[in-house]
Amino acid sequence: MPIRNVAAPAAIIVVAASTAAASAxxxxxxxxxxxxxxxxxxxxTGYRVVPLSAVGRIAGAVEFAGxxxxxxxxxxxxxGDVCGASLVDxxxxxxxxxxxDAIVWVNGITAGKHLPVxxxxxxxxxxxxxxxxxxxxxxxGTLDVRSADRVVHHTRLTRAGSGQMVAxxxxxxxxxxxxxxxxxxxxxxxxxxxxxxxxMHGWVAVFADPYYAVTDPMGAFVVDSVPPGRYAVTAWxxxxxxxxxxxxxSAGQIATVTLRYPAAAP
Numbered sequence: 001m002p003i004r005n006v007a008a009p010a011a012i013i014v015v016a017a018s019t020a021a022a023s024a025x026x027x028x029x030x031x032x033x034x035x036x037x038x039x040x041x042x043x044x045t046g047y048r049v050v051p052l053s054a055v056g057r058i059a060g061a062v063e064f065a066g067x068x069x070x071x072x073x074x075x076x077x078x079x080g081d082v083c084g085a086s087l088v089d090x091x092x093x094x095x096x097x098x099x100x101d102a103i104v105w106v107n108g109i110t111a112g113k114h115l116p117v118x119x120x121x122x123x124x125x126x127x128x129x130x131x132x133x134x135x136x137x138x139x140x141g142t143l144d145v146r147s148a149d150r151v152v153h154h155t156r157l158t159r160a161g162s163g164q165m166v167a168x169x170x171x172x173x174x175x176x177x178x179x180x181x182x183x184x185x186x187x188x189x190x191x192x193x194x195x196x197x198x199x200m201h202g203w204v205a206v207f208a209d210p211y212y213a214v215t216d217p218m219g220a221f222v223v224d225s226v227p228p229g230r231y232a233v234t235a236w237x238x239x240x241x242x243x244x245x246x247x248x249x250s251a252g253q254i255a256t257v258t259l260r261y262p263a264a265a266p
Contacts, residue, residue: 052113057223060247062221063261068092068094068264071092073086084128102221104214115138115209125155130192130200136207142184148174188206192204232245
């Protein structure tokens with residue numbers, strides 16, 4: 001079936017504030033602390049695009065010590081013909097000690113390079129999982145919630161930490177595309193769940209500036225067009241939490257940094 005756009009007002013229930021019952025139900029503990037550090041000072045003062053006469057680059061990797069914690073196995077009680085009799089909830093993707101799907105950002109840049117051209121970001125319900133599970137986006141963009149499954153999904157977006165609901169998106173058939181404009185209105189971390197399939201879990205980190213990245217399958221990242229200076233660089237992962245190190249960027253040079261997590265609890 002071809003992808004079809006769904007008018008947002010008819011398809012989305014936008015929630016200005018959680019009711020007490022909903023808030024209690026959805027402020028469930030998560031593995032990692034909220035990504036409050038994404039809401040840096042520049043989200044209040046405003047990021048400015050300025051000409052840059054000299055820039056450098058930050059390249060690095062995110063690693064963890066010890067064995068990787070085990071993923072959980074779910075046995076779906078509904079929609080087994082689409083979701084499967086069992087599925088692995090993969091929250092840690094790694095190549096040896098290198099950690100994929102970690103969000104990395106540079107702290108303290110209030111003015112610099114242009115914002116990303118792309119302003120539409122996708123999350124797809126496929127095989128009763130959110131794909132991608134983790135992504136980063138820029139403030140002012142639009143999150144398109146899609147379904148590739150021939151089952152009913154009720155995708156719930158909340159702001160991590162506060163539990164405030166942003167939207168509930170009912171998807172009733174494969175091929176639906178629902179644009180959610182309020183999702184990326186402010187910086188912070190969005191948590192995605194499905195009311196019908198509670199093991200479905202995803203994250204969208206929303207930034208006010210363009211100095212961020214998500215580690216690739218080999219655990220590597222690059223942040224370019226960085227003004228010279230010394231910066232704190234932070235990584236966030238849903239199971240390992242946050243890790244910060246510092247790096248000095250020189251004009252025309254590549255500064256390297258490896259952010260290492262200690263061994264995780266079983």
